[in-house]
Amino acid sequence: MRAEYINPFIEATVDVFKTMLGCEVERTGLAVNQTFCPQFDITGIIGLSGRAHGDVVISFERDVALKATEALVGGTCGEITEDVVDTVGELTNMIAGNAKTQLESLEMSLALPTVIVGHNHSIRFPSKVKPLSLPFQSKWGNFNIEVGLIESPVDAHIVVG
Amino acid sequence: MRAEYINPFIEATVDVFKTMLGCEVERTGLAVNQTFCPQFDITGIIGLSGRAHGDVVISFERDVALKATEALVGGTCGEITEDVVDTVGELTNMIAGNAKTQLESLEMSLALPTVIVGHNHSIRFPSKVKPLSLPFQSKWGNFNIEVGLIESPVDAHIVVG
Numbered sequence: 001m002r003a004e005y006i007n008p009f010i011e012a013t014v015d016v017f018k019t020m021l022g023c024e025v026e027r028t029g030l031a032v033n034q035t036f037c038p039q040f041d042i043t044g045i046i047g048l049s050g051r052a053h054g055d056v057v058i059s060f061e062r063d064v065a066l067k068a069t070e071a072l073v074g075g076t077c078g079e080i081t082e083d084v085v086d087t088v089g090e091l092t093n094m095i096a097g098n099a100k101t102q103l104e105s106l107e108m109s110l111a112l113p114t115v116i117v118g119h120n121h122s123i124r125f126p127s128k129v130k131p132l133s134l135p136f137q138s139k140w141g142n143f144n145i146e147v148g149l150i151e152s153p154v155d156a157h158i159v160v161g
Numbered sequence: 162m163r164a165e166y167i168n169p170f171i172e173a174t175v176d177v178f179k180t181m182l183g184c185e186v187e188r189t190g191l192a193v194n195q196t197f198c199p200q201f202d203i204t205g206i207i208g209l210s211g212r213a214h215g216d217v218v219i220s221f222e223r224d225v226a227l228k229a230t231e232a233l234v235g236g237t238c239g240e241i242t243e244d245v246v247d248t249v250g251e252l253t254n255m256i257a258g259n260a261k262t263q264l265e266s267l268e269m270s271l272a273l274p275t276v277i278v279g280h281n282h283s284i285r286f287p288s289k290v291k292p293l294s295l296p297f298q299s300k301w302g303n304f305n306i307e308v309g310l311i312e313s314p315v316d317a318h319i320v321v322g
Contacts, residue, residue: 029173034269045205045206045208045275046208047207047208047209047210047216047271047272047273048208048210048272049208049209049270049271049272050270051208053270053271053272053273054272054273054274055208055273055275057275063248082288085285085287085288086287086288089287090287108168109210109211109214109270110208110210110216110270110288111208111209111210111214111216112208112214112215112216112286112309112311113287113289114216114218114284114285114286115205115284115285115286115287116277116281116282116284116285117282117283117284118280118281118282118283119279119281120279120280121277121278121279121282122246122277122278122279123275123276123277123278124268124275124276124277124278125275125276126247126250126251126273126274126276127243127246129273143222150271150273
């Protein structure tokens, strides 16, 4: 995956957390993930396809998901309810959507988010994909974004001389 | 999700298992899944987007994933290795790809598969999506396919009289 594709995902994450949740976040690293990746408590996944295709995976510590839900839908949230699942899906959708708008040359469209709940789950890309992994921290706790994109094969060009 | 969209996924599953793995499978039910869905040991997810967008989720009992890997790549498989992860991803990709070819009017393209490993994980669609759930059985054990698709909004047409 090209390194220049990752900045839009970083900017989208900072922007969505700030404007939708009123929460400043900070990226604490960047890694090329070639091994099994342990995940946090709740994870959103969304597929992208177009001139590139791949997935965005965002895994949240439980407290981040609960506080984000409180910020987005109001009330107090003490456990992983349907509102929390929908919030994680919607954040995943918004971050991927914001990033794809910045990557308009790739002409990608979004699938629907799915949300994984469970301790000790791990999420793996096919071995041919080397996703980039971005850890973030916030006042609510930590979350992690992985992006794996592969450029789609280009149609052959016929040059008429 | 329209009921007529589900038959291509059933046919694709039967076809991919038979031609790629030499394994006959039988669908044992059909349910509209509106609640949390417990999953088996290893699950492939792939996104689709186009005139409809959504996801295909295929969850395998451990033995089905191991035997499928032996059938596809050869050798003996006693634990969930990278080959098993790749096999589950590839089966998910092939079934979704076969079904999308049958649903050509929806002009869908595929994202990349991701694979979830872990006991007691559950996978949830956003609450606005009501996926159809298809349990299957085979000589190797059980697996389950869920398909959630939403038709994309149609662009407004301007009629010039």
